[in-house]
Amino acid sequence: MSADAVAAPRLSLNVRYNRNVQETSGEEEESQVEILEEEEHHADLGPQRAGPHTQNKPAANNRRRLKAAAVTLGGFFLLILAALFIRCTVLQIRYDQLSNNYTQLQGKVSETCCPDGWKRSGRSCYFKSKEKKYWFDSRADCEERGADLVVINNKEEQKFVSELSKDGESWTGLRYVARQEGWRWEWLDGSPLTETFWGPGLPHSGSYAACCNQQGKWTQSYSDTKTWICEKKIK
Known part of the structure; x- marks a missing residue:
């Protein structure tokens, strides 16, 4: 065999290889483009697909916040009522003490209304x-x-x-x-x-x-x- 006969097939193989590579490379690029387009398409559809569940979550969170705020305010008002009740009780006790002291003082004053002797x-x-x-x-x-x-x-x-x-x-x-x-x-x-x-x-x-x-x-x-x-x- 001559050297030319041997070289031709190699040349043909290289060309096919290169083409294959190019074709493969083209397919990969197309695949990549398709994949990218597919991903972009999914990204656009993402909020729409998750719509009902995603929209329910903020509403549930808001309800929990409102409930927590209501419980806090209720506890705050109860504390105020308890403080007012205690205050009124203390004032009533002080009033009773002052009333008793006034009565005793009035009695002592009455006793001293008369002059000496x-x-x-x-x-x-x-x-x-x-x-x-x-x-x-x-x-x-x-x-x-x-x-x-x-x-x-x-x-x-x-x-x-x-x-x-x-x-x-x-x-x-x-x-x-x-x-x-x-x-x-x-x-x-x-x-x-x-x-x-x-x-x-x-x-x-x-x-x-x-x-x-x-x-x-x-x-x-x-x-x-x-x-x-x-x-x-x-x-």
Whole structure:
């Protein structure tokens, strides 16, 4: 065989190889183009294919956020209500304490409303003298103290005055006076006797009343000197 015969087939093979390579290469390029186009096509269709599921996810997330926000706000309002309830309870307790303190203070003030040397009973202050004077002089002393001789209106006051005068009889504000309708016993404030506590056999006409004998009853006298009891109303 000659060298030319051997070389021809090689040349033919190279050409085919190259063509094959070119053809193969062309197919690969076409394949690549087709693949790229296919991928681009899928990329364009991607959101459309996943549409229902993808759209549901944001809505579900929003609902979860709203629910969490509602729970948070609900807890916040509950805390506010609890704080207000506690505050109201504390204020009520403080109010009750202040009210009790005011009542106690008011009682102490009422006790100190009477001047020194006076005793309080009900709505009046009472002064019991230690010296003795006639009735008119006794009344003058009470008037100088801004008061007058005691007026006994009920059993409670009668008992109180009896305790003050337990060491002897004291002048009261009860006197026998002349009026248009005649003579009668009358208190210095002009009030008539609605309840009396005279001793046995009394009263006689004339003179002034004193309180009290050993039995806690009223007596009457005119020219004697006695201690006296002044009364001053608490305003």
